[in-house]
Amino acid sequence: MSRPSILMVDPSPESVELARFSLWRSKLECDFGWFEDAERAMESIFSPQALQHPDTLPCLILLEPRLPRMEGLDLLHMLRSQPHTRALPVIMFATSYDETDAARSREAGANDYLVKPVDAREFMQLVNQTVQRWLPVASPQD
Structure with a gap:
């Protein structure tokens, strides 16, 4: 059985590395993936591979609302509109x-809207708390 995976969609390499480090x-016990923009995340999540093998989808998505070219809210709308991704936990x-x-995100189906702390230690703690909260919900039941 594969390990659950977390996907972070964020243009900030610093935020991504802090999240990766905090989980490590x-x-x-999870894998960590990252895309800097919503378009690439969407290509991966809606790829033929993902459609044929839904077990390859992430079990949690951490999504920055402000992304280049395509907003995080647009990706959230796409995720909620498709049967294979409708129930994925998405944290803005x-x-x-x-x-x-925050209001638009919740209306669109975000499971939560959190603000990244500026302090690195607080940031890492928030990532860990968020993943620990949602990982069991998102993990497949044996």
């Missing part, structure tokens, strides 16, 4: 709090 350091992982973005 916490020894959570924003750089700063925006009340309008």
Whole structure:
């Protein structure tokens, strides 16, 4: 059985490396993937491979709302519109709090809207708490 995977869609290499490091350091049994933009994430999630093998999909997506070219909210709408991705937990992982973005994200089906702390230690703690909270929900039941 494969390990559950976490996908982060974020243009910031620093945020991605902090998230990767925090998961490694916490020894959570999961794989970690990253895309810097929603278009590439969408290509992967909606690829023929993913459609034929839904077990290859991530079990949790950390999604930055503000992305180049295609907004995170657009990707969230796509995820919620397709049967094979409708139930995937998606956490909007924003750089700063925006009340309008938070409301629109929740209306579109985001499971949560969190703000990335500026402090690296707090950031890593938030990533770990979020993954630990959603990983069991997203893992397939034996």
